[in-house]
Amino acid sequence: MNLSVSIADIKMKNPVTTAAGTFGDGSQFGDFIDVSRIGAIIAKGASLEPWKGNPPHRLVETPSGMLNSIGLQNDGVEGFIREKLPRLLKHRVPIIVGVFDKTPENYARIVKRLNREKGISGFEINLSCPNLEKGGKTFCDYPELVKEVVGAIRKATDLPIIAKLSPNVTDIVAIAKSARDAGADALSLINTLVGMRINIKTREPYLAKNTGGLSGPAIRPVALAKVFLVSEARLEIPIIGMGGIQTAEDAIEFLLAGASAVAIGTANFVNPRATLDVLEGIEQYMRENSVNDINDLIGAVRAHSQ
Amino acid sequence: MKHLAQGIITRRTELSESYFLLELECQEIAREALPGQFIMLECKGETFLKRPMGLSSADPEKGVISFIYHVTGKGTRSLHSQLIGETIEVIGPLGNSFWKEKNARTIGLVAGGTGIGPLLMFGNWALKNSPETEIIGFIGAKNAKMICGEKEMKRFAKEVYCATNDGSFGYKGFVTDLLTEFLSKNSLESIIACGPTQMMKKTAEIASERNLQCQVSLEEHMACGFGACIGCIAEIKGQGYSMICAKGPVFDASEVVWKESNL
Numbered sequence: 001m002n003l004s005v006s007i008a009d010i011k012m013k014n015p016v017t018t019a020a021g022t023f024g025d026g027s028q029f030g031d032f033i034d035v036s037r038i039g040a041i042i043a044k045g046a047s048l049e050p051w052k053g054n055p056p057h058r059l060v061e062t063p064s065g066m067l068n069s070i071g072l073q074n075d076g077v078e079g080f081i082r083e084k085l086p087r088l089l090k091h092r093v094p095i096i097v098g099v100f101d102k103t104p105e106n107y108a109r110i111v112k113r114l115n116r117e118k119g120i121s122g123f124e125i126n127l128s129c130p131n132l133e134k135g136g137k138t139f140c141d142y143p144e145l146v147k148e149v150v151g152a153i154r155k156a157t158d159l160p161i162i163a164k165l166s167p168n169v170t171d172i173v174a175i176a177k178s179a180r181d182a183g184a185d186a187l188s189l190i191n192t193l194v195g196m197r198i199n200i201k202t203r204e205p206y207l208a209k210n211t212g213g214l215s216g217p218a219i220r221p222v223a224l225a226k227v228f229l230v231s232e233a234r235l236e237i238p239i240i241g242m243g244g245i246q247t248a249e250d251a252i253e254f255l256l257a258g259a260s261a262v263a264i265g266t267a268n269f270v271n272p273r274a275t276l277d278v279l280e281g282i283e284q285y286m287r288e289n290s291v292n293d294i295n296d297l298i299g300a301v302r303a304h305s306q
Numbered sequence: 307m308k309h310l311a312q313g314i315i316t317r318r319t320e321l322s323e324s325y326f327l328l329e330l331e332c333q334e335i336a337r338e339a340l341p342g343q344f345i346m347l348e349c350k351g352e353t354f355l356k357r358p359m360g361l362s363s364a365d366p367e368k369g370v371i372s373f374i375y376h377v378t379g380k381g382t383r384s385l386h387s388q389l390i391g392e393t394i395e396v397i398g399p400l401g402n403s404f405w406k407e408k409n410a411r412t413i414g415l416v417a418g419g420t421g422i423g424p425l426l427m428f429g430n431w432a433l434k435n436s437p438e439t440e441i442i443g444f445i446g447a448k449n450a451k452m453i454c455g456e457k458e459m460k461r462f463a464k465e466v467y468c469a470t471n472d473g474s475f476g477y478k479g480f481v482t483d484l485l486t487e488f489l490s491k492n493s494l495e496s497i498i499a500c501g502p503t504q505m506m507k508k509t510a511e512i513a514s515e516r517n518l519q520c521q522v523s524l525e526e527h528m529a530c531g532f533g534a535c536i537g538c539i540a541e542i543k544g545q546g547y548s549m550i551c552a553k554g555p556v557f558d559a560s561e562v563v564w565k566e567s568n569l
């Protein structure tokens with residue numbers, strides 16, 4: 001039975017990875033699972049300088065999910081290299097490092113700095129950040145801004161780059177195209193959806209930032225549709241699917257819709273074994289359905305003709 | 307070591323109005339838990355996230371842990387409808403623990419609401435491991451019916467004082483006013499507070515004015531409970547935002563930057 005998949009040049013022994021910002025440096029899960037069994041780790045990564053993050057409350061529960069406004073708290077790229085990277089590399093699985101900042105130049109500088117470190121398999125470019133040079137417009141909302149950032153990073157590294165897109169856009173296929181045209185090797189779909197909750201006793205929003213990112217099973221159907229739409233557009237670019245995946249059944253839906261790999265995010269919080277539960281469930285599904293190669297499932301949805 | 311385990315509900319005891327002690331058979335956690343540590347508890351029903359609950363006891367021999375809950379929202383309501391013998395998923399033991407200050411012979415425990423739970427575990431631990439320690443308990447509640455854990459605290463404390471907002475039992479006013487009054491005539495060498503953030507903030511002020519060492523067990527909304535989401539932060543002096551679940555929940559009160567936003 002073959003479970004291995006490739007995301008650009010990144011060889012994964014199985015299609016299960018972790019969603020950025022939900023898996024720490026992996027060590028937080030060491031008591032619960034053998035982290036080395038995961039196909040790859042997508043780590044939150046870093047901005048150029050340390051970011052303090054948002055004040056509390058940073059999270060609140062929603063029906064079948066949660067809202068968060070962590071504010072990308074991190075120790076900056078030097079702090080990441082010093083503290084987190086060595087711990088990530090210990091797991092002996094491909095490490096994909098998240099990159100986020102406020103200007104295209106900064107994105108490129110982070111990647112250039114990380115290029116000098118050994119053991120990194122690729123970069124995931126989180127494009128859901130406001131661009132300080134363009135009046136705070138979020139990069140991933142505009143094809144031309146996506147092109148600018150991805151283009152700047154492309155010039156800065158030979159390692160695979162994965163553009164992480166937001167579902168909060170009118171035409172995700174257009175954004176996906178501009179990321180590919182600017183040199184992205186793969187796509188991560190999807191980041192969180194903008195959401196809100198208000199405490200009716202105090203009349204204050206629960207989150208200090210008023211709104212936050214919705215994640216968890218609540219967003220799964222949205223995520224699945226985005227993966228399907230981009231996959232249908234035949235852009236010839238691999239997709240990592242994510243958004244509310246909790247079980248192997250969920251993951252297989254994403255593979256069928258066109259994802260070459262799946263990332264587990266919020267589910268890790270509720271069930272720290274979620275990654276391996278999904279992996280073991282996929283193996284069982286393949287055995288029961290005589291699927292010998294996981295790649296036969298990718299994009300194998302029998303979509304109704306329109 | 308942290309465990310993802312199944313707990314079997316073995317007993318539910320009503321301690322006071324809408325305050326309950328729930329006992330769970332859960333060997334893995336009972337073997338290792340320390341006073342001040344907490345668990346993340348599945349609440350079934352319409353909840354998605356697990357809920358943090360401070361442990362009120364852990365008996366390694368019997369393999370039983372317990373915590374005290376107060377029925378407030380979705381999670382605790384659903385928990386309250388679970389029957390004896392049913393199984394719930396728990397993660398634990400989590401976080402750091404209370405510590406006993408060297409040379410602190412007289413320790414004041416200040417409890418508000420369900421904060422009594424972890425303080426009971428500390429008191430019983432001290433009784434066994436540090437019998438020379440003298441414990442003075444302070445319990446606050448809205449009214450007489452909601453005073454929780456007085457009887458349990460008397461098992462290890464030299465004295466227990468209660469305060470109610472409406473004066474229906476003990477001192478009339480906040481438990482922190484009661485503490486101030488106590489300290490005007492008596493002394494303590496160390497204070498441990500667990501309860502609503504406002505109460506802990508006030509306790510921290512009282513301690514700091516008198517140069518008393520003070521520990522507080524902080525609360526914040528949590529998604530994971532084991533350091534993976536960075537959701538549960540408090541501002542700690544010189545360190546920026548620290549994760550309450552991983553670096554705490556117990557902090558030296560003098561290191562906490564108290565703000566409106568963490569109330």
Ligand SMILES: Cc1cc2nc3c(=O)[nH]c(=O)nc-3n(C[C@H](O)[C@H](O)[C@H](O)COP(=O)(O)OP(=O)(O)OC[C@H]3O[C@@H](n4cnc5c(N)ncnc54)[C@H](O)[C@@H]3O)c2cc1C
Pocket residue numbers: 060061344355356357358359360361373374375376377378379380381382383420421423524525526527528555
């Ligand atoms: C370290 C720690 C220990 C705790 N120990 C106890 C305990 O021993 N007994 C007990 O009854 N409660 C305890 N709490 C609070 C508890 O986790 C629940 O949040 C609270 O009981 C209300 O839950 P609910 O689902 O009924 O309310 P809901 O309003 O339905 O909760 C909705 C969401 O808000 C969060 N939330 C609401 N109130 C709080 C709060 N005060 N602190 C943190 N998160 C909150 C919930 O966890 C949940 O994610 C503790 C919290 C922390 C952080």
Ligand SMILES: Cc1cc2nc3c(=O)[nH]c(=O)nc-3n(C[C@H](O)[C@H](O)[C@H](O)COP(=O)(O)O)c2cc1C
Pocket residue numbers: 019020021022044068070072098126164190191192214215216217219242243244245263264265266267535537
């Ligand atoms: C607490 C939290 C923190 C996150 N941090 C990041 C981040 O730093 N970078 C990023 O690209 N995505 C981040 N995400 C988004 C996830 O990686 C993922 O795209 C999204 O949550 C959908 O997947 P899920 O429903 O499985 O969590 C975060 C999500 C959560 C819940």
Ligand code: FES
Pocket residue numbers: 527528529530531532533534535536537538549550551552
């Ligand atoms: S609750 Fe997730 S880091 Fe503390």
